[in-house]
Amino acid sequence: MDEQLLSGGNTHAAVARVGDTVRRPTGAWTPAVHALLAHLESRGVAAPQALGIDESGREILSFIPGDVIWPGHVELVRTEVALESLGRTIRSLHEAVSDFEVGRDARWSDRAADPSGSTEVLCHNDLGIWNLVRSGEEWIYIDWDLAAPGRRAWDVSLALLSAVSLMPSTGVDDARTVRRIRAFVRGYGADTFPLDTLEVAVERCRIEALMIEVDAARGDHVAQRLLAEGHANTWRAAERHIELKRIVWQAALTQ
Helix, strand or coil, X not given: CCEEEECCXXXXXXXXXXXXXXXXXXXXXXXXXXXXXXXXXXXXXXXXXXXXXXXCCCEEEECCCCXXXXXXXXXXXXXXXXXXXXXXXXXXXXXXXXXXXXXXXXXXXXXXXXXXXXXXXXXXXXXXXXXXXXXXXXXXXXXXXXXXXXXXXXXXXXXXXXXXXXXXXXXXXXXXXXXXXXXXXXXXXXXCCCCCHHHHHHHHHHHHHHHHHHHHHCCCHHHHHHHHCCHHHHHHHHHHHHHHHHHHHCHHHHX
C-alpha cells in the first residue's frame, strides 16, 4: 500500500499515512504511550488508537480524519463557543487519565516534560493547535508521544497560548483576550482550572526558547533549523508579551 508523507511537524522525524493508519518512529516511551492510548479508548475518549508495530519498527496508529487546525483552519477554534468546547475536551482528557495506572518501569519522553517534577496529572504536553483536529463535532488531540506526568497548568498553558491565542502576533485586544480565556475556563471548569496558568505560560515560553538555543549550540540539526527560522525569537517575544499582560488577563481566571 502506498505511503503518503504527512507534513506539519517541526521536530518529528518522517511520519507517513498508510491507508487508514499513521506510521511513526518509536522510542523508549512507546509502550507507555500505547498503554495510555488504550486506556483513553476504554474510557470512550476520542484519540488515535495504538495498533501495534509494523515490519519497519514504526508504531501504527489510527488516522484521525478531519481538519487539522494549524495552519489552515485556525478560525475554527477562535470563537468563544469553540474555546469553551475545547476546554471541556481537555478537562475530559485529564479526568480520563486520572485513574491510569503508571507502572514503575514506564518510560516517558522528556522533550516537553514539566521540569517541576510534579505528578499532578498525566499531561499530553503538546496541546498546541498544531496537534488539534476537528473531526465532525469533536476536538481530537493527536501526537501523544510527548506525554509525561506534570502540572495541570503546564498542560493547559500551551492550549491557551495557541488556541486563545496569547501570542503577540495575534493582534487581539485585552478585552477580547479576556473573554476568550473565560470561555476556555468555563469549558474546563473554574473549580479545577489552575490559577497560575498564565505564570506557567511565561515559564513554558522561556523553556521552549532555551531548549532550541541550547540544542542548537550542541549541534542538533533540527534545533539549528528552528533557530534559523526564528522559533526561539517567537517564544522569547511571547514570554515578554504574556509577562506584560498577565495582570490584566489574570482577571479571566478569577471571575
